[in-house]
Amino acid sequence: MEKKFSAAIAGACMLLCLGVANAAATAVKAGPADAQFKAIYTQEWKWRLSQKQEDGEDDDDSGVSPALPRIDLATQNSRTAYWQGVMKKLEGIKESKLSAPERINYQVYKAQIAAFLAAQQFREFEKPLNADSAFWSNMAGTARRTMATEAEYRDYVKQLADVPRYFNDEIVNMRAGLARGFTPPKVTLVGRDASITSVSDAKTPQDTVFYLPFKTMPASMPAAKQEELRAQGVKAIETAVVPAYKNLLKFMREEYVPKAREELAAESLPDGKAYYQSKIVEFTTTSLSADQIHNIGLEEMAKIRAEMQDVIKQVDFKGDLPAFLQFLRTDPQFYAKTPEELLMRSAWVAKKFDGKVAQYFGYLPRRRFAVIPVPDDQAPFYTSGRGGPGVYLVNTYNLPSRALYSMPALTLHESAPGHAFQMPVAMEQKGRPPFRNAYISAFGEGWALYSERLGAEMGMYETPYEVFGMLSYQAWRASRLVVDTGIHSKGWTRKQAQDYLHANTALSDHEIETEVDRYISWPGQALSYYLGEMSIINARKKAEKALGQKFDIRAFHDTVLQLGSVPLPVLEARVDQFIADGGKSPYSSLE
Structure with a gap:
């Protein structure tokens, strides 16, 4: 199943590379295909937000989540099934029937769903850490954001109280990965527990990163309310967060790191060649x-x-x-x-x-x-x-x-x-x-x-x-x-x-x-x-050669950045369109 899936997403990428430029050249007005596609991604996005699949996903202005993500096996299996259904619906849409804006959206979205599915198929949730970052250090990101309302602080306290459940679920997943040899190499984990001990060994709750939001609270908030929320925060850190970190530290030192795999290569992991190609x-x-x-x-x-x-x-x-x-x-x-x-x-x-x-x-x-x-x-x-x-x-x-x-x-x-x-x-x-x-x-x-x-x-x-x-x-x-x-x-x-x-x-x-x-x-x-970088440089060289004196570096950069993050074949096709349009800035109609 995993080999077949990895080959499928690689094949989809190849088709994208070959076909995106031709598809972009055909102008199609918005029609039923657009509506069908919008319905798919609108529904999936609403569902995705409800999943809060990764902590730190709310690094925007949408407030503080009162709960940490659900990452247990049943939830993961449900996600896999859901995205498989989404992919089946996407494959039922004829890309040539989409309007130009929705065609780009389709190419970005389909690649995104394919990546989600690949991660689920290879059960990457069983390896929620690497030498650069880990779920427990990522979680501290919320503590470093500015909170402005009583509701945000109350939700933050609820989130802190949810840490033991979340850490326990992560440990269960990591044990499953450990049992099948799906871990980071042991050598990359040495010393990485420092970001755990900074919490587990803190002298007081006030010495942890999780107390940061309580150090500077909104001046408009009454002093008595500030003290009440601080007390709730201290209690949550003391009774929920610190014990969870201590338990995690014990697991990492006594069980996970000693039994982590010695081999370095991704291709040495279960179904490794297909896994590395999927990455x-x-x-x-x-x-x-x-x-x-x-x-x-x-x-x-x-x-x-x-x-x-x-x-x-x-x-x-x-x-x-x-x-x-x-x-x-x-x-x-x-x-x-x-x-x-x-x-x-x-x-x-x-x-x-x-x-x-x-x-x-x-x-x-x-x-x-x-x-x-x-x-x-x-x-x-x-x-x-x-x-x-x-x-x-x-x-x-x-x-x-x-x-x-x-x-x-x-x-x-x-x-x-x-x-x-x-x-x-x-x-x-x-x-x-x-x-x-x-x-x-x-x-x-x-x-x-x-x-x-x-x-x-x-x-x-x-x-x-x-x-x-x-x-x-x-x-x-x-x-x-x-x-x-x-x-x-x-x-x-x-x-x-x-x-x-x-x-x-x-x-x-x-x-x-x-x-x-x-x-x-x-x-x-x-x-x-x-x-x-090579893709952007080559696209620029192509535009400079084709447009000659009409080439405007500002218009080129605006065109690339206006796209946002897209697969490289989509970027290259957009630059082809930029050339066909005579090198116009995407903002020229606003001037």
Whole structure:
């Protein structure tokens, strides 16, 4: 069943790749097919919201959920059956009968449902953690949001009281995964219990992350009401949250980690080859094989190394690439002395972009973002930075591993025009079904990596070392194509992967270790970045060649971002339409 399903979604992706451009060329008015399709996704979306299938899904302005997700086996089986029914209905719609807007929605939605079904078929709910994140650390996201009303606080207290039930269900699922060898590799779990002990070993409820909302409460709320809610919060943390974390810690230390699998490769998991291919389809939105991706990575790495050599000559460094990388990793001039210095450098790059943005983008998002440090309990195993709507997280842990020359590329990727810019633009588009706000890694990460390259064109890199920082980051993402497929399909060891990154990027040893563990425990995700960037770059080159002097970089960027997250074949077809329309901005009718 699983092999058959994985082949089916890979085949669906191939058909999408081949057929989407032709479908986009045919103009069809809204008709019965549109209504039929809208009825399917409207009903499913309403059902999906009722499921609250993952904690943190409400990271918007919709309030605080009074309960955590239902993730028990009966619920999972029900979801599988429901999405199978949805897919059957989708396959009954003729895509050629849909209007142009709904055709794009259909392509995005069908791929989304296929990914959900693949995750259910391979029972990914039995492995709700990796080296980068876990259900218990994701859950703390609610505690870091601003609460404004009494109702939100009361719902938050109810959510805290639901933690024991939720954790117990997760443990039951993890035991099922453990029994069939479906776990992250043991080596990637070492030390990851620090984010559990930050709660389980806290001296008082007030010392946990879950008390944060009670530290600063709305001034408009009466003092007596504030005290009442604080007391309820303390009780819930003390009687529900902390005991649940203690129980989880015992399970992780005594049962889960000791029995976790030793093998690294996704292909060593149950039905592993089909599973890894399903992750390739999900994260790249292509039907490329592991071998094809591995070879693309090797070819791209050779090109980037040639660019690196040009920079080494430019700075007149006497030595080869390994010697230059060692110089960059060890010379104090390249590293911040304090966390504040790193944060300020990040903020400076972001503001420098604001001075250039009008030359490259027509539509600017209304939502701004803050630059804040990664929380202490997550920082040791967290990536160097992460961005999204309203926030750019900068990791200030272990400053000797956070090179200043890499900060411009990192900031462009995570803040603007990367994630904290792209996501709000997508969310601000009107008349789009809510499922279109879902994040598709190949598009989102591809755009963010493209933003790093764009920085050179924009004059964001002030020194050759900063240019090299960008190239090192390009090599980092291209090397992922080699390393991810090497680990999961070609039998690479952890050390082999670490050595490859050490030889080909300027990443610190600490970053290399955390990154490789992330790739080991999260198969396929690392493939999305460079393949997505290549798709955008190739689409731009095609548009520039076809349009000549009519090509407007602002119109091109607006066209790409206005789409929101879509499978790469959909993006490529939209750029073909952009060319056919003479390079017009999608917002030209509003001017």
